[in-house]
Amino acid sequence: MWKLLLVVTSLLSLSSAYDPTWKSIDSRPLPQWYDEAKLFSSTGECFQCLHIPALELFMKNNYRPSFTYPDFAPQFTTEFFNPVEWAKIFENSGAEYVVLTSKHHEGFTNWPSNYSFNWNSMAVGPKRDLVGELGAAIKDYTTLHFGLYHSLFEWFHPLYNIDKENNFSTQYFVDSKAMPELYEIVNAYKPDVIWSDGDWEATSQYWKSTEFLAWLYNDSPVKDTVVTNDRWGKDTTCKHGGFLTCKDKYNPGVVQKRKFENAMTLDKYSWGYRRNAKLTDFLTMDELLSTFIQTVSCGGNMLMNVGPTKEGTLIPIFQERLSEMGEWLRVNGEGIRKTRPWIHQNDTITPGVWYTMKKESDGSVSVYCFVLKWPTSNVLSLGVPKPSSNTQITLLGYPGTLSWNKGSGSGIDINIPAIPFNKMPCKYVWAFKLTKLSNELKHHLLKFKPGQF
DSSP: OOOEEEEOOOOOOOOOOOOSSHHHHHTSOOOHHHHTOOBOOEEOOOGGGTTSGGGHHHHHHHSOTTOOGGGGGGGOOOTTOOHHHHHHHHHHTTOOEEEEEEEOTTOOBSSOOTTSTTSBTTTSTTOSOHHHHHHHHHHHHOSOEEEEEEESOOSSOHHHHHHHHTTTOOOHHIIIIIHHHHHHHHHHHOOSEEEEEOOTTSOHHHHTHHHHHHHHHHTSTTTTTOEEOSOSSTTTTTTSSSSBOOSTTOOOSSOOSSOEEEEEESBTTOSSOOTTOOGGGBOOHHHHHHHHHHHHHTTEEEEEEEOOOTTSOOOHHHHHHHHHHHHHHHHHGGGTTTOBOOSOSBOSSSSSEEEEEEEOTTSOEEEEEEESSOOSSSEEEESSOOEEEEEEEEETTSOSOBOEEEOSTTOEEEEOOOOOGGGOSOSSOEEEEEEEEOHHHHHHHTTOOTTOO
């Protein structure tokens, strides 16, 4: 029932006129606040996923024979949902925006929609405007941006099934449900992100996607700040829209030409809360940060999904991961926020090393070297950074500069100090900052321009 995305951000004003064509829509640059963002964290409650055939036996053994899908709605109670508490947890995680699921594929809206009579969070279940409450908490108590996930299609809606039977030659569902809801949530809640989904059975022409996006970018109350993804029709995924999602858990491992998002889960097997999950089913911080660093190094953001309970709580292991991510970013965020892919994503000598770069305000360039495993010797050998006589190296979170020697070939050997465990700057994944590299290397770094990714 919930899906929430968090991301690390800033802000830019955009002003232009866009036509309802993909050529025009795709020409819109990403707002700077999103282009500089790196981390999402998302939450999803999957009471709506219980139709999956693998769970039929569980349903048979645990629910009365006459139990129907709508009977789940009253069990979605959210009596412990505290939107201010959630907002503070997300802000403490180091994220800078939140995206909540307004509606998933079963059609239940988490706001009192005029187009979902008796199947919304005000009419049944919570008896609350969940979208409005979290949106207000985000805006009133944090510096986070607020966004909304929305599923275009619905599994059970009769008008959608009629359109599908007609091979999508009719648009009864689009005109009466899907598009009116999108306009409604934008005007009512003014989200800075519209994260579309449920697009894969029909084309963007059926969904009237370009018409909506042209309005969103030209005339909506968030026209200058809003960002969108690529799930607007089966012809658009990984091709058109704002940032690209391509597929769930998309982590290409090589630099991409456009900004992308790695939508992944902390629970290795589910987007929603699972009562029977084991500790080993959740990503460790090492695994989480490894995925995060690889994604950022290749030019992407990472969506980090956590699933709350039907009572509206975040289980302790999810809170712990969010808190640990915040601790890590407070030390290493300099090498994450506002960075871009370097000419190399990983090293040629030492495995488990990934790079980012940042153009500083004075025009210089800094390269950040993320080491997934702490070196076992007192030297970290790197093959791709080319030092100059003025090169300086620091370890984020550790005082002073580190000495270095020219390595084999044109690389560099960093001398690692003997740091007591209780004096380490962080527990996982360490970042070395390299400045004043060779002019030849610096020239290549400056080829990366804002908005390219």
